[in-house]
Amino acid sequence: MSLLEMKNVYKTYGDLNALDDVSINIEAGEWVAIMGPSGSGKSTAMNIIGCMDKPTSGQVLLDGQDISKLSRRELTEIRRDKIGLIFQQFHLISYLTAVENVMVAQYYHSLPDEAEAMEALERVGLADRAKHLPSQLSGGEQQRVCVARALINHPEIILADEPTGNLDEKNERIVLDLFRQLHAEGTTLVVVTHDAEVGATAQRVITLEYGKVTSEDGDISFGKGSSAIK
Amino acid sequence: MFFRMIRGMLTRQTGKMAMIAFTIALGASLATAMLAVMFDVSDKVNQELKTYGSNITVVPKESSVISDLYEVDGQADITKAYLREDELGKIKTIFWTFNIVDFAPMLDARMTVNGTEAPVVGSWFNHHLDLPTGEQLDAGITSMRSWWEIVDGRWLDEAKSGDDQRVMLGHNLAEKLGVGAGDTISIKGSASSGSYEVAGVFDAGGDEDDQLFAPLDLVQELSDTDGKLSSIEVSALTTPDDETSRQAAKDPSKLTIAQYETWYCTAYASSICYQIQEVITDSVASPVRQVADAEGAILDKTELLMVLITILALLGSALGISNLVTASVMERGQEIGLLKAIGATDRAISGLVLTEIVCVAIVGGIVGFGVGLGFAQIIGQTVFGSSIALKPMVVPLVVVLVIAVTLLGSISAIRTALRLDPVEVLHDR
Ligand SMILES: Nc1ncnc2c1ncn2[C@@H]1O[C@H](COP(=O)(O)OP(=O)(O)OP(=O)(O)O)[C@@H](O)[C@H]1O
Numbered sequence A: 001m002s003l004l005e006m007k008n009v010y011k012t013y014g015d016l017n018a019l020d021d022v023s024i025n026i027e028a029g030e031w032v033a034i035m036g037p038s039g040s041g042k043s044t045a046m047n048i049i050g051c052m053d054k055p056t057s058g059q060v061l062l063d064g065q066d067i068s069k070l071s072r073r074e075l076t077e078i079r080r081d082k083i084g085l086i087f088q089q090f091h092l093i094s095y096l097t098a099v100e101n102v103m104v105a106q107y108y109h110s111l112p113d114e115a116e117a118m119e120a121l122e123r124v125g126l127a128d129r130a131k132h133l134p135s136q137l138s139g140g141e142q143q144r145v146c147v148a149r150a151l152i153n154h155p156e157i158i159l160a161d162e163p164t165g166n167l168d169e170k171n172e173r174i175v176l177d178l179f180r181q182l183h184a185e186g187t188t189l190v191v192v193t194h195d196a197e198v199g200a201t202a203q204r205v206i207t208l209e210y211g212k213v214t215s216e217d218g219d220i221s222f223g224k225g226s227s228a229i230k
Numbered sequence B: 001m002f003f004r005m006i007r008g009m010l011t012r013q014t015g016k017m018a019m020i021a022f023t024i025a026l027g028a029s030l031a032t033a034m035l036a037v038m039f040d041v042s043d044k045v046n047q048e049l050k051t052y053g054s055n056i057t058v059v060p061k062e063s064s065v066i067s068d069l070y071e072v073d074g075q076a077d078i079t080k081a082y083l084r085e086d087e088l089g090k091i092k093t094i095f096w097t098f099n100i101v102d103f104a105p106m107l108d109a110r111m112t113v114n115g116t117e118a119p120v121v122g123s124w125f126n127h128h129l130d131l132p133t134g135e136q137l138d139a140g141i142t143s144m145r146s147w148w149e150i151v152d153g154r155w156l157d158e159a160k161s162g163d164d165q166r167v168m169l170g171h172n173l174a175e176k177l178g179v180g181a182g183d184t185i186s187i188k189g190s191a192s193s194g195s196y197e198v199a200g201v202f203d204a205g206g207d208e209d210d211q212l213f214a215p216l217d218l219v220q221e222l223s224d225t226d227g228k229l230s231s232i233e234v235s236a237l238t239t240p241d242d243e244t245s246r247q248a249a250k251d252p253s254k255l256t257i258a259q260y261e262t263w264y265c266t267a268y269a270s271s272i273c274y275q276i277q278e279v280i281t282d283s284v285a286s287p288v289r290q291v292a293d294a295e296g297a298i299l300d301k302t303e304l305l306m307v308l309i310t311i312l313a314l315l316g317s318a319l320g321i322s323n324l325v326t327a328s329v330m331e332r333g334q335e336i337g338l339l340k341a342i343g344a345t346d347r348a349i350s351g352l353v354l355t356e357i358v359c360v361a362i363v364g365g366i367v368g369f370g371v372g373l374g375f376a377q378i379i380g381q382t383v384f385g386s387s388i389a390l391k392p393m394v395v396p397l398v399v400v401l402v403i404a405v406t407l408l409g410s411i412s413a414i415r416t417a418l419r420l421d422p423v424e425v426l427h428d429r
């Protein structure tokens, strides 16, 4: 059974089909990139997978549970327990330090644990920046805090929407290296990107155009991705 | 964690939070001032009205009947009926004893002063009483005739030695006799006579300007009416009349037991009168109508005005809070959206917004309470010429009102926060 299964999913805004009969399978432990031109429905798909939005029609199975019919409250619980989110604009809380930003996710999940949050920051190489406010961190550092925040509750799937969109090449590499590590540890990753290089690091690239899946590029990319980083 | 977030929220938007606190403080201060004044004002108005004289008079039953029959007002020597001086203290033993602010005995007589016939009144001026209850009271006309203007000399004062042999003159009488303070006059009563020093001359602006006022004992001695009184004037704090009290004033025995209890245990002028009659033998106590009614009307109107001002102030403050907090929530839309995205439930979000407002409300409320007490004093000084005592009732009332207003003002902000869709705010389109 797939970790995530979208079956004939439609998302309609007025007479615009942001998602038009989309069917995607993602296996546990997979690293998938979703690519496509602007307005092709990538973020829309991401929001539905991330339980922040519901499809107009179709089924979305996460762990075999149909999440397309759940209430807002139930979706919140699934988001909290199973999903780690990374955004292009980071969305760190400006008045909390790096470690506190990680702890916020723990707080809404279970209990804040500063030691564990510090470990997560250590993983992303920011242990020495733990007491800094977001405004005192570079873009790359901020995005790494986001990664730490996304993985702190051991989610089943990490979703990243343009995680490197606001980063320079050096920071992009650092973030991609982190993804590679997470992937090696068995985390399921879904990354939306414009960037061919970022796409190439993934195991599989799903391309969307006008809300339709136009290609589902298989295995070849994994080897290609690793070489692109080096 | 929660507290770190609250602290962060509060310190980051200090400007906006200060505005919210200010709005709450404004509402709280007006509410405090109005309530403090309102709860104290009934006493204030009563004290104010007290300066216009007594509001209950007690006369012997016979003279009351006669003056009712012939419609003459209780001038001296109409009858030979008297009240008993030894029963005076009983006035302070009735159920409403603490509402009796002041009282004075009156003994009317006609005597010959320096060869001219003049009305003479024996009374207390500043008579010190040690009551069986342990209470102390300085009773007498010095405070019950506080509007008298002393044009020459001074008030009589029982505490001063020799004042039991001195008298006071109305200024008309003093002019007629051609005497002033310090002069000695002769007084001849029905029983005896003597010479007495004039302590002071007063302007009462009425009938009393033609009268001579002397200590009660002196007049009793001169007219051989030992232990006797013509009337008692009582100054009491009263509750405005209503249906029950008007019915009771006609005939208390017609009330049901429950009504009787309520009436007896409420400080209506009529129930106080009734209780005075119970302790003073063969007496009729009656309220001085105009004053009692004016009292009630003024109180009702002042209180209504203050309630209205309080309601308006609180509504305004709730509206202001509502706008400011909603704006602050919208400004932090992304932050709230993110909290929702990482798993904050509706309860958690409401709790966060509410805690934040409550923190600000506590600060604003306390500041407002302090400022409000100041306002109350200013109002007390300018309107009533005296300070406002803080009644304990005011504190919980203000707390409850501030909480209610804060919650009312937060409703729209919390709804805005809950309606925020993380999808909308997290991807800026
Ligand atoms: N809330 C909405 N209301 C109306 N139309 C919307 C809404 N959200 C998305 N759309 C439309 O749906 C389409 C897909 O949007 P989406 O954000 O998924 O594109 P995207 O592939 O993420 O684009 P980009 O690469 O620019 O982020 C777009 O045409 C967008 O205008």
Ligand SMILES: [Mg+2]
Pocket (backbone or CB within 6 Å): A042, A043, A044, A161
């Ligand atoms: Mg997008």
